[in-house]
Amino acid sequence: MVGMRDVAKKAGVSLSTVSLVVNGTGYVSDDMRDRVQRAMSALNYVPNELARNLYHNRTNMVGVIVPTIRHPFFATFTANLQHALAGQGLSTMLCSTADAENGEAEYVEMLRRHIMDGIVMSAHTAHTPDYWTSIRRPIVAFDRVLGEGIASVGSDHEQGGRLIADLLIRTGARHVVMIGGPRDQFFDLAARGEVEDAFDLEKTTFPTVRYYLTLEQELTKAGIRYEYVEAGEVMDFDGYHRAVNETLDRVGPDGVDAVVSSDIGASFCVREALQRGIGIPRDLQIVAYDGTYLTDLAGMRMTAVVQDFVGIAQSVADHITQVIVNEDAGAAKASLKKDDNPFEPSVLIPVTLALGDTTRAASAAADHS
Known part of the structure; x- marks a missing residue:
């Protein structure tokens, strides 16, 4: 195996000079650097990355x-x-x-x-x-x-909550269901007794919850009914499926007419609603939050708050x-x-609203993305 000593001998320089070139430390003249690099190329020398990282106290x-x-x-x-x-x-x-x-x-x-x-x-x-x-x-x-x-x-989740609220208010939503993870997990500081107000927007270590809280605040101001349905942990896809089915059981003239969830929950919602013959977006509007590839694969192009990945x-x-x-x-x-x-x-990274086929009056909200 070719080592730095072989390179030094080939280039006619000291071992320390080769070390300086390989590790990128200290001063080496252009002439010396060229000689070392030509020798390395001629011998097909590959630097030992582990040794070099240890030299710099780095693993990269x-x-x-x-x-x-x-x-x-x-x-x-x-x-x-x-x-x-x-x-x-x-x-x-x-x-x-x-x-x-x-x-x-x-x-x-x-x-x-x-x-x-x-x-x-x-x-x-x-x-x-x-x-x-x-x-x-x-x-x-x-x-x-x-x-x-x-x-x-x-992401700027408060902005995301306002974008959804504005869209649903302008499109006439009357009863909004938000489907997400365990709500008490969002308020971990309150659960540990570190803050007094469990619903203080400024006192949670989970910034994602801000889109739910902001949406709830805006819907309250507009006099629109809303509720939060828990779907289990983030990896509990079955939990999302159950929450979606329970929510869709209540879709009707005087029942649920809008669902807001992550791309997973929104995708389940589109698929199940289509199987039940629920009209989207006539009877049910669906808004996804994240904007991953699922928004184009659910069976309809979903309206979504898109995070800038x-x-x-x-x-x-x-x-x-x-x-x-x-x-x-x-x-x-x-x-x-x-x-x-x-x-x-x-x-905070801004989010955008991408309008799809799962909400009404898309053109009216187009200028709010």
Whole structure:
């Protein structure tokens, strides 16, 4: 096997010069660099990446923790994030907490032991903010607020709630059902006794809930009836199926006439409604939230609030890269300013409303995307 000593001999330079060229450290004249690179090419020398990473105390590996990759939202997110991280020279190690016995704990331990350079956390965690802030290694949260000083990137879910509310109000909805995950999980801080008001929009570590809460507030102002139907955990597709069927049992002249859910729930709703002969959007309007590939595969092109997966992934990749660079440079972690809300993501990515065939009066709402 060809090693650096062989390259040094071929190029007629010292071993330390070859090391400087391979590791990209220190000053090497252009002439010396050219000689080393020609020798490497002639000998088909491939640098030992592991050794080089150890030299720099880096692995160029980022752990990405999601609840499950079976869900189209997290599949789309991780695909885009992997591409964005690769653009930063970073590889991705994926952890699906639904399929991992130790959840995020194993990855956090790997981060502590410098087996990876950073973690992107986008799954539910039962750990308190003190746990995450005590790790003191590069972490970025996606659609979660982990603790003070830990950057968080997420979509502007309040904007998403307003877009849906405006559409449903303008199209004459009378009884809206929102189908989503366990509602008490959204208010984890209240469940742990850390805040007094369980429905305070500003005090939840789950920014996603803001679209539900904003939608409820706007519907209340408009005098439109609404309710929330729980469908189980994010990976519980059967739970979504049951919730959709129970909701559709109540569709009628004086019953439910609009459903808002994730792409999964909305897709189930379209399929079941068509099988039952329920007119879409005449008798039932359906709005999806996420905007993954499912919105075009449900049997009808769905109206959906679309999250900017490319923008989200790039922002997350930029943030984790910067935190890693800051750590390498010994820079202090960026902390929140005094006027920042510790329960709100550091970066909010705008969402858009894509109009489809599952809502009425599409043209009237077209200017609100």
